[in-house]
Amino acid sequence: MAETTVSVERPGRLKEFWFYFRENRGAVIGMWVFMALLVIALFAPLLAPHDPTQQFRQHLLQPPVWQEGGSWEFVLGTDALGRDLLSRLIQGARFSFIVGVVVVMIASTVGITIGLLAGFAPKWLDTIIMRIMDVILAFPSLLLALVMVAILGPSLLNAVIAIAIVLQPHYVRLTRASVMSERHKDYVTSAGVAGAGTLRMMFITVLPNCLAPIIVQAALSFSTAILDVAALGFLGMGAQPPTPEWGTMLAEAREFILRAWWVVTFPGLAILITVLAINLMGDGLRDALDPKLKRS
Known part of the structure; x- marks a missing residue:
């Protein structure tokens, strides 16, 4: 009687990732909210009912549509200069997402490169790099960003540069720790014996196996960047x-907080919902990408 062997097909990486990610319901909700905000940011000029800088002088501090005195022309009301609040919130989503993407790209690129260098460098160079990172991390992040923006000059671009510099030590430490745990494994030794150069070992052999915690850090850095740029703007x-x-928008509305609650509430809610959605999604990414957290 012939023996029959049953082969169990291993699910693809994407299917496996989604299987663990969807177990966290909060992460799935955060993902859908994040995707909705991303669509709003991408199509902001088409979705905004008015020009965000256009002033309607006859509608100063007009309340939202559901409150007495509101109108469907300005669904969420207007600010002290008569500008449509909904249009400004929609356009603000674009600025927030651009800031998040640029900050994460700069901080991760520089941080990962320095972290790989520290992981493969001689001990004396590794020590110097990590002590510099420790000095940067010793300062409160927002305070350090404030000092840098004060030196560079107040602007959105300078705020982005300052926040990226403040966040990159986290990538350096995370990448270095991952590299130190990977570089003595058999596959790295085999690549070295096969004649792989240092750069190839760093970026082709080791880096792909260090990406899981870096991706989670990128999601958290995205929300941190949005919060920090909002704080600097305030x-x-x-x-x-x-x-x-x-x-x-929050800074401009401070003096009207008692007379017109909507000019402060809606920008604050926009920041809260965006950051919460990204943090929930980051928790799901951590659960799905960290093998130690996966249930067998």
Whole structure:
């Protein structure tokens, strides 16, 4: 009687990732909210009912549509200069997402490169690099960003550069730790015996196996960047008026908080919902990408 062997096909990496990711319901909700906000940011000029800088002088501080005195022309009301709040929030989503993407790209690229260098460098160079990173991390991130923006000058671009510099030590430490745990494994030794150069070992052999925690850190850095640029805008050191950036909108609305609650509430809610959605999604990414957290 012939023996029959049953082969169990291993699911693809994408299917396996989605299987673990969807177990976290909060992460799935965060992902859908994030995707909705991303669509709003991409199509902001088409979705915004008015120009975000256009002033309707006859509609100063007009309340939302459901409150007495509101109108469907300005669904979420207007600010102290008569600008449509909904249009400014929609355009603000674009600025927030651009800031998040640029900050993560700069911080991760520089941080990963320095972290790989530290992981493969001689001990003395590794020590120097990590002590510099420790010095940067010793300062409160927002305070350090404020000092850098004060030196460079208040603008959205300078705020992005400052936040990227402040966040990159996290990538350096994370990448170095991953490299140190990977570089003595058999596959790395085999690549070295096969004649792979140092750069090939760093970027082709080792780096792909260190990406899981870096991806999670990128998601968390995205939300941190949005929060920090909003904080800098609120303090007058980030985006400058009339740019429809959420932090700047909060700063402009401070004096009207008792007379017109909507000019403060809606930008604050936009920041809260965006950051919460990204953090929930980051938790799901951590659960799906970290093998230690996967249930057998």
